Amino acid sequence: MIPELGNFSLILAFALSILLGIFPMVGAARQNQLWMGLARPLTAGVFVFLSISLAILAYSFVTDDFSVQFVANHSNSMLPLRYKLTAVWGGHEGSFLFWTWMLGGWMLAVAIFSKSMPTEFVARVLSIMGLISVGYTLFMLATSNPFDRALPLSPADGADLNAALQDFAFIIHPPSLYMGYVGFSVVFAFAIAALISGRLDSAWARWCRPWANAAWAILTLGLSLGSWWAYYELGWGGWWAWDPVENPPLITWLLGAAMIHSLAATEKRGVFKSWTVLLAIMAFASSLLGTFITRSGLLTSVHAFASDPTRGVYILGFLGLIIGGSLLLYAIRAPILKSEFGFGGWSREVFLLANNLILVVASAAILLGTLYPMVYQAVTGGDLISVGPPYFNTIFLPLVGILVLLLGVGPVARWKKTSRAYLIKQLSKVAIAALVIGVALPVLLTLGVPLTTIIVTVLACWVIFSLLRDLQSKIANKPDVWSGLKSLPVSYWGMQLAHFGFVMTMAGGCLTSIYSVEKSVLLDPGESAELGRYTFVFEGIEPVQGPNFIADEASIEVLRDGVYFRHLYPQKQLYTASNTPATHMGIDGRFFRDLFVTLGDARNQGAWSMTLYIKPFVRWVWIGTIFIAAGGILAVTDKRYRRFKVRQVQRAAPVTNKDSQPVVEG
Amino acid sequence: MKAHRKKKLSIILFIAVGLSIAIGLSLFALSNNIDLFYTPTQVAAGEVTPGQRIRVGGMVKEGTVEHNQDELEVSFITTDYSHDVQVLYTGILPDLFREGQGIVAEGMLTSAGVFQASRVLAKHDENYMSAEVRSALESAGVDSDGMSSGAY
DSSP states (O other), rough: OOOHHHHHHHHHHHHHHHHHHHHHHHHHHTOOOHHHHHHHHHHHHHHHHHHHHHHHHHHHHHHTTBBHHHHHHHHTTTSSSSHHHHHHSSSSSHHHHHHHHHHHHHHHHHHHHTTOOOHHHHHHHHHHHHHHHHHHHHHHHHHHOOOBOOOOSSSSSSOOGGGGGGGGHHHHHHHHHHHHHHHHHHHHHHHHHHHHTTTSSSHHHHHHHHHHHHHHHHHHHHHHHHHHHIIIIISSSSSOOOOTHHHHHHHHHHHHHHHHHHHHOOOHHHHHHHHHHHHHHHHHHHHHHHHHHHOOOOOOOSSSSOHHHHHHHHHHHHHHHHHHHHHHHHHHGGGOOOSSSOOOOSSHHHHHHHHHHHHHHHHHHHHHHHHHHHHHHHHHHHHHHHEEEEHHHHHHHHHHHHHHHHTTTTTOSSOOOOOHHHHHHHHHOOOOOOHHHHHHHHTTTTTTOOOHHHHHHHHHHHHHHHHHHHHHHTTSSSSHHHHHHSSOOOHHHHHHHHHHHHHHHHHHHHHHHOEEEEEEEEEEEEEEEETTEEEEEEEEEEEEOSSSEEEEEEEEEEEEETTEEEEEEEEEEOOOHHTTTEEEEEEEOOEEEEEEEEEEEEOHHHGGEEEEEETTTTTHHHHHHHHHHHHHHHHHTTTHHHHHHHHHHEEEOOOOOOOGGSSSSS | HHHHHHHHHHHHHHHHHHHHHHHHHHHHHHSSSSSEEEOHHHHHTTOOOOOOOEEEEEEEEOOOOOOOOSSSSSEEEOOSSSSSEEEESHHHHHHTTTTTTTTEEEEETTTSSOOOEEEEEEEEEEOOHHHHHHHHHTTTTHHHHHHHHOOO
16 A cells, blocks of 8 residues: 555656646746746645655665565565665666656755746746656656556565665765756756746856756766775776766766856856857756666666666657757757857967867767767667777877866966966966976886876876966965965865866876786685785685675785785675675775775685785775865855845846956856 | 957867867777677687687576686686587686676687687676677577576
């Protein structure tokens, strides 16, 4: 009975979404205040009923209701409670409900934090999000209902949650990834609302920016958590595999990065308007494409859900409708979105344009590599191929190199017009320092001097020094350093923090791929193996009993330069309900390097195969993304978004572009 | 107005040139990094040139996995239940590698007709079979669903 209530609640959310998709939109067109006013209550209703659905699904998991097919497939009575709760997003149907609930959450957030925007605009935005919600809820009801029953032959116990998913990261990775992903639908709705109303000015950009930043920052965290999880859960030392399902969120992330930069120019200078809108559409479309790739089963991947062709067809249809519809609207309306100001060479606008170009080209190249196997198969009629990581690395790394080079100049350049002499004056010392220190650093740290290392360190120094130089010149005419630093707007700090994080992530990624070493060995108890400065002594194997798994745990003594360093305890686990093996690495993670051991399998007389890894700088990849996300969130909290709202309410009239032009740069 | 147009033109040219360079490089990189997928039947029919980097996929034949007891070498037979290919691999096999399970091996065929794998992939979802393995089985006339459930 209870699961049927969940289903009923889902149907109600679907019905309310239809109303939300129609009435406020029509009301905005006809200036009907009553209909526009329905937007917020209907949004709240959609969210409430989606929440009830989600809560009931979670309840079915907690109470081990294996008559629900989805619960039977993804849970087990022995599963620890925290994984029973998170198993809600452990499979296709439940994760899609969770995804749709996230959409409901973003809608509610827009309804709450939009008091200062014109009613007409809010009505349109929520209405568009309502239409997206119609698509999602219908998809669930039609092709993948999490409340479907396995009656009358319901199993006595569940098949258990996939062993690889029984991990702390699984509790936080999907929520943050989904939240970021779905957040782009807010920006999409803002863009479509702007196209419909034909009003796209600085005020619009300012309403839009906090949402875009928030969604993008959360997506950054989601991606990073996924990478970290893959790294230590799969235990083969990889943190990014260019997997067909990892790629779409990266494409969305890159397009999102392009969009928040383009939005900055739209807000400050009233330029790149139609481009910003196009990026918002593309970013949202890429998030749908990611859904399609993951859930259609068309591409081979570790993430792919068990496939069902009707789902693929449905999502493809929805994707076609969204992209086709919004591009048509764009084609009709974009010409009215004229830039208000021009700009000269070397201006910040030009650097933002270059940034956008590189990010869009990078995402296009990744998209090409991701979809190529599918297209190739369709064209040649059945030949299967795969595109390997070398392709992605050859394209992506040089582009990132250029991006980082420009990153040292862009934030220093001024809006509208920058003289070349100014840039040279600001950056000549920075360039020399970056060259000298960038070359000296690897030599001093005895990393050896491969050309790639020098390129990485020089580029990293270049951006960081330029960042400091900019800071210095910003506070040069302030009485003292502290009051100077305090006077800088929060969004400026956010930008610098995110840029710093980006460089850290890139440097970490490059350096770890240059300096990582690994070695697979077969050791008898008492035997040892050497890798780098470290000696690994295999002491033996102990059986270990977990809540729903049994494991062999190896005890490994690690010596550094012949002196005792620490013990590592890698495990080979076997999840009993599903009879699935899993690897649990023994890891020593430090700021400058990770050290870990993964177990292979047992041979006769107690010998075990195992792989030893040393991965310098690998942690920088994830620490950097924390800075990126923190920068994005910091920018959202900038006072000027709130100050502006107050002013606008007092005036109670649409703010035209000129008097909202801010004095501070961003 | 004229200067304005000139600037617009130069921006468009800049974008067009940049894009075409990017597309050219992408296609070049793509052409060098494609791994073709073969079924054991295709390998047996001699469609593969030895030394070429390819992927081979099929089920791991029951009772054919042999670990060398002193080294990390392992040998097994992958099959589409119509033809077999012997695979050699040095290293640690993935967790989900087991007999009767679908796998994909990356590497090259030696002149002796043995497949030397540099990487062996097994998929994480038990219910899920890689599109590559499924098509290998289907083209060999085996019902993939029946086989995958038979693996337990």
